[in-house]
Amino acid sequence: MIRTYDDYREIYRKSIENPEHFWDTIADQFVWHKRWTKTVDWNFNDPDVKWFVDGKFNITQNAIDRHLPLNSGKTAFIWEPNSPEGHKRIITYQNLHDEVCQLANTLKNLGVKKGDRVCIYMPMIPESVFAMLACARIGAVHSVVFAGFSSSALAGRIQDSDCKIVLTSDGAYRGPKDIPIKSVVDEALRECPGVEKVLMYKHTGTIVNLTEKDIIWQDVVPYASPVCEPEIMDSEDMLFILYTSGSTGKPKGVVHTCGGYMVYTCYTFQTVFQMDGLNDVNTNQNVFWCTADVGWITGHSYIAYGPLLAGASSVLFEGVPTFPDAGRFWNVIDKYKVTHFYTAPTAIRALEAAGLQYVAPYDLSSLKVLGSVGEPINEEAWQWYHKNIGKEKCPIVDTWWQTETGGIMISAIAGITPTKPGYATLPLPGIQPILVDEKGNEIPGNDVEGNLCIKFPWPSIVRTTYGDHARCRQAYFETYPGLYFTGDGCKRDHDGFYRITGRVDDVMNISGHRIGTAEVESAINSHIDVVESAVVGYPHDIKGQGIYAYVIVPSTTKNHDMLKKEIIAEVNKIIGPIAKPDKIQIVNGLPKTRSGKIMRRILRKVAEGEISNLGDTSTLLDPSVVEEIVKGRL
Ligand code: WTA
Numbered sequence: 001m002i003r004t005y006d007d008y009r010e011i012y013r014k015s016i017e018n019p020e021h022f023w024d025t026i027a028d029q030f031v032w033h034k035r036w037t038k039t040v041d042w043n044f045n046d047p048d049v050k051w052f053v054d055g056k057f058n059i060t061q062n063a064i065d066r067h068l069p070l071n072s073g074k075t076a077f078i079w080e081p082n083s084p085e086g087h088k089r090i091i092t093y094q095n096l097h098d099e100v101c102q103l104a105n106t107l108k109n110l111g112v113k114k115g116d117r118v119c120i121y122m123p124m125i126p127e128s129v130f131a132m133l134a135c136a137r138i139g140a141v142h143s144v145v146f147a148g149f150s151s152s153a154l155a156g157r158i159q160d161s162d163c164k165i166v167l168t169s170d171g172a173y174r175g176p177k178d179i180p181i182k183s184v185v186d187e188a189l190r191e192c193p194g195v196e197k198v199l200m201y202k203h204t205g206t207i208v209n210l211t212e213k214d215i216i217w218q219d220v221v222p223y224a225s226p227v228c229e230p231e232i233m234d235s236e237d238m239l240f241i242l243y244t245s246g247s248t249g250k251p252k253g254v255v256h257t258c259g260g261y262m263v264y265t266c267y268t269f270q271t272v273f274q275m276d277g278l279n280d281v282n283t284n285q286n287v288f289w290c291t292a293d294v295g296w297i298t299g300h301s302y303i304a305y306g307p308l309l310a311g312a313s314s315v316l317f318e319g320v321p322t323f324p325d326a327g328r329f330w331n332v333i334d335k336y337k338v339t340h341f342y343t344a345p346t347a348i349r350a351l352e353a354a355g356l357q358y359v360a361p362y363d364l365s366s367l368k369v370l371g372s373v374g375e376p377i378n379e380e381a382w383q384w385y386h387k388n389i390g391k392e393k394c395p396i397v398d399t400w401w402q403t404e405t406g407g408i409m410i411s412a413i414a415g416i417t418p419t420k421p422g423y424a425t426l427p428l429p430g431i432q433p434i435l436v437d438e439k440g441n442e443i444p445g446n447d448v449e450g451n452l453c454i455k456f457p458w459p460s461i462v463r464t465t466y467g468d469h470a471r472c473r474q475a476y477f478e479t480y481p482g483l484y485f486t487g488d489g490c491k492r493d494h495d496g497f498y499r500i501t502g503r504v505d506d507v508m509n510i511s512g513h514r515i516g517t518a519e520v521e522s523a524i525n526s527h528i529d530v531v532e533s534a535v536v537g538y539p540h541d542i543k544g545q546g547i548y549a550y551v552i553v554p555s556t557t558k559n560h561d562m563l564k565k566e567i568i569a570e571v572n573k574i575i576g577p578i579a580k581p582d583k584i585q586i587v588n589g590l591p592k593t594r595s596g597k598i599m600r601r602i603l604r605k606v607a608e609g610e611i612s613n614l615g616d617t618s619t620l621l622d623p624s625v626v627e628e629i630v631k632g633r634l
Contacts, residue, residue: 002413002429003416005416008413008416008417008426008429011429012426012427012429014429015429016430016432016456019039019430019456020039020040022429022430023040023051023263024039026267027052027055027259027263030057030066030263030266030309031057031061031066032056032057033056033057033058033232034054034055034056034057035055036051036052036054036055036235036259037053037054037055039051039052039053040053040457040459041053042457044477044482044483044484045473045481046473047472047473047476047477049457049461049463050235050236051257051260051263052235052259052260052263052459053235054234054235055235055259056232056233056234057235057258057262058136058230058231058232058233059136059233059239059258059261059262059305059309060133060136060137060230061230062266062309063133063262063308063309064093064097064100064133064308065097066311067093068093068094068097071093071311072092072093072094072097073092073093073094074093074311074313075090075091076091076092076093076096076313076314077089077090077091077126077129077313077314077315077316078287078314078316078336079091079125079126079315079316079317079318080315080318080332081173081318082173082174082175082319082320083173083324084324084328084331089126091126093311096133096308097226098226099127099130099221099226100133100134100228101134101137101225101227101228102221102225102226103127103131103134103221103224104134104135104137106134106199106220107135107140107165107199109220109224110196110199110215111164111196111197112140113138113139114138114140114231115139115141115237115238116141116164117140117141117142117143117161117163117164117241118131118135118140118141118143118163118165119142119143119144119154119161119163119165119166119167119195120132120135120143120144120166120167121144121147121154121166121167121181121184122144122147122167122168122172122181122201122294123147123169123172123173123174123181123203124293124294124316124317124318124319125169125201125318126316127201127217128144128294129294129303129316131167132144132240132294132300132304133304135240136239136240136258137228137230137231138228138231139233139237141161141238141240142239142240142241143158143161143240143241143242143243143253144240144242144294144295144299144300146293146295146296146576147172147179147181147293147295148174148293148576148577148578149295149575150184150572150573150574150575150576151184151187151188151573152188152191152573152574152575153574153576154184154185154188155187155189155190155191155192156250156251157243157251158189158192158194158195159191159192160243160253160466160467161241161466161467162194163192164195164196165195165196165197165198165199166189166195166198166199167198167201168181168182168199168201169181169200169201169203169217170182170200170201170203170204170205170208171203171204171206172203172204173204173318173319174319175319175320175322175323176323178204178206180206182200182206182208183208186211196213197213197214197215198213198214198215199215199217200214200215200216200217201217201218202216202217202218233258234258234259235257235259236258236259237257237258238256238257238258238463239256239257239258239261240256240300241254241255242256242296244297244404245507245514245519246475246505246507247475247487247505247507247516247517247518248506248516248518249516249518250519251516252465252468252471252472252475253465253466253467254297254404254462254465254466255462255463255465256406256460260458260459260460260461261407261459261460262309263459263460264406264407264458264459264460265301265302265305265306265309265407265460266305266309266310267407268306268407268428269301269306269307269309269312269407270310271428271429272371272399272408272411272413272414272428273288273369273371273397273414274369274414274415274416275288275310275312275339275340285339286312286313286339286340287313287314287336287337287338287339287340288307288312288338288340289315289317289332289333289336289338289340289341290314290342290343290371291317291321291341291342291343291344291347292342292344292374296403296513297402298342298373298374301406301407302342303316306407315332315336315338317332321347321350322350322351325354326350326354326355327358327361327362329343329351330358330361330364330389331361331362333362333366333367334362334364337366338366338367339366339368339369340369340371340414341367341371341389342370342372342399343371343372344372344373344375344512345372345374345375345376345377345381345512345544346374346375346511346512346542346543346544348372348377348385349378349541349544352380352381352388353541353542356388359388364391365391367389367390367391368394369394369395369397369415370385370390370395370396371397371399372385372396372397372399373398373399373401373408373512374509374512374513375502375509375511375512375544376422376499376500376544377421377422378422379421379422382396382398382422383421386421395414395415395419396412396419397413397414397419398412398419398422398423398425399424400424400488400498400500402486403462403514404462404476405454405458405460405461405462405486406459406460406461406462407460408428409427409433409454410424410425410426410427410428410431410500411424411428412424412425412426422499423493423497423498423499424498424499424500425498426496426498427498430458430459431458432454432455432456433452433453433454433490433498434452434454434455434483435449435450435451435452435492436450436480437450438451440479440480440483446492446493446494446495446496447492447493447494448491448492449489449490449491449492449501450489450490451480451485451486451488451489451490451504452485452486452489452498452500453480453484453486454484454486455482455483462476487503487505487507488500488502488503488504489501489502489503489504508520508535508537508545509537509544509545510537510540510544510545511544511578513578515575515579517535517537519575520535520547520549520571520575520579521533521535523570523574523575523579524549524567524570524571526570526574527563527566527567527570529553529554529557529566530552530553530567531552531553531554532552532590533550533551534550534590534598534600534603535549535550536548536550536600536603536607537604538583538604538608538609539608540582543582546583547579547582547583548581548582548583548585548603548607548634549567549583549584549585550585550587550590550603551584551586551587552586552589552590553586555588563586564584564586567581567584568580583607583634585632585633585634586632587625587628587629588625588628589622589628590603590625591620591626591629592620592621592622593620593621594619599619599620601615602614602629606629606630606633607633609633611630611633614626614630
């Protein structure tokens with residue numbers, strides 16, 4: 001237990017001196033069918049990392065069954081629907097158990113076996129979490145795809161991991177919109193002959209086209225048995241695949257395994273947020289709310305697994321922060337007396353811009369801890385959050401981590417270690433960050449800046465990228481041999497506190513969503529009139545980063561406004577609305593070196609409006625294109 005800043009320092013030191021002992025003590029708090037024989041076995045060259053070697057258990061037994069003897073009636077989730085007029089749902093741990101088992105038995109009846117991949121393309125309803133846990137119950141591997149992705153993005157993900165079944169719903173509500181997501185699945189399945197069945201939850205009542213593969217959830221799940229013995233899994237059996245963008249090519253399927261992920265998400269949830277009374281139904285007063293979607297890692301680790309493993313009560317929210325108006329978050333906090341609130345800087349900035357009149361009507365005095373995740377939080381947003389939401393009494397935990405890290409890596413510990421605006425602050429126990437220069441030399445000491453790497457494994461480190469281990473090595477372990485490279489730039493200040501400065505590779509962070517420039521370029525290039533394109537991120541007041549696209553079209557193309565609309569439609573179709581360019585500049589050429597490489601540094605500066613010093617352009621094949629680009633800047 002960490003109770004003071006000194007405890008943190010002491011425990012941190014011990015966790016580095018003897019990681020095995022440190023993690024053994026934490027892992028011993030779970031229910032194991034068979035204890036592990038070795039804590040960690042690793043090398044970062046292949047890479048090959050194993051935690052809790054030979055341990056046998058099931059994660060759902062720890063997330064659900066373990067709580068039943070004392071806390072079966074405790075709330076696992078309070079579901080708040082998209083419409084404030086809709087009915088909330090309360091899911092107790094007992095309900096969760098029964099629902100998960102019924103769905104697990106249904107999946108078994110549909111022929112799903114241990115190791116099979118199951119795609120989940122669903123809105124933010126409790127059934128999405130049931131779906132993830134039902135897979136884990138029977139040892140199937142879930143691959144959740146955010147329901148805002150297009151049919152073609154969905155198809156690519158289904159194909160890559162060869163899913164044999166898709167779980168979805170008829171439709172999804174997103175603020176004022178009613179999105180027919182089953183039809184997106186239908187469209188995707190035209191390219192996915194390997195999918196045998198689609199289990200569809202009726203949610204919006206929208207009219208759907210039923211095919212012979214479709215089974216309606218409500219027709220089968222309620223009739224399945226609510227008892228399903230958990231499949232005994234090995235620590236290193238795959239738990240899930242989650243696709244994320246990298247600096248090159250198509251999104252990759254990050255693989256997490258059962259043991260390390262369980263231990264790390266639970267430990268970090270408990271440590272960072274410091275919710276007390278977790279395992280006692282009588283001290284039920286703490287309510288956690290993570291506003292992420294289960295389609296992203298934040299939803300996996302801090303809506304589904306972490307809080308349930310810890311026995312917490314959470315809000316699960318279907319809607320968006322601005323519907324019916326920008327007071328919705330504050331309304332929900334007031335309504336359910338949320339104590340621990342975890343959201344993204346982009347939401348904070350959007351709600352700040354809407355004005356304090358949306359905050360004023362609500363009582364936010366239940367709040368104890370505020371969290372931030374997904375992108376750097378600018379000082380202004382931090383101060384606004386601190387003053388107007390936390391009323392200057394709630395610590396803000398700025399949590400830095402990634403899909404690949406599985407859980408929070410660098411963050412303040414609520415109420416115990418210091419916070420500092422814009423700083424993720426200090427590594428959690430067990431985490432060994434290091435800053436390196438371009439050549440991979442360690443940059444020691446304080447008041448320095450470099451590329452952020454981690455030098456020792458932690459339990460939920462990425463194990464592989466599905467179906468392509470070489471890509472995992474190349475993306476994270478090859479740049480700096482012997483280290484895990486995060487892709488982020490980072491400062492360490494005079495106190496040794498870390499501040500993440502943003503990606504140093506070709507990955508953008510748009511409203512907290514990771515999108516690769518290469519993916520957007522490839523979608524733009526698929527428009528028949530596009531000759532070539534280059535995409536960069538630029539600072540955006542609300543989104544953090546916006547997408548700026550430079551596009552070359554033939555001189556015969558006259559109607560540029562129409563073309564820009566078509567390009568946006570193309571990106572929506574191939575990736576989804578989250579990747580649509582904010583600005584499209586039509587250009588005659590791109591700044592290329594003699595070897596044909598696009599000098600993105602120049603494009604980034606132009607997009608940022610920093611045109612006074614574009615740096616050395618002498619190596620360009622045709623320096624005059626830069627002048628033209630600067631002139632046409634949007
Ligand atoms: C960025 C989201 C600054 C970072 C959990 C990282 C952050 C990428 C923070 C991972 C933070 C995440 N401060 N930057 N607190 N949290 N990032 O995989 O660039 O969707 O590499 O995981 O988001 O995004 P991902």
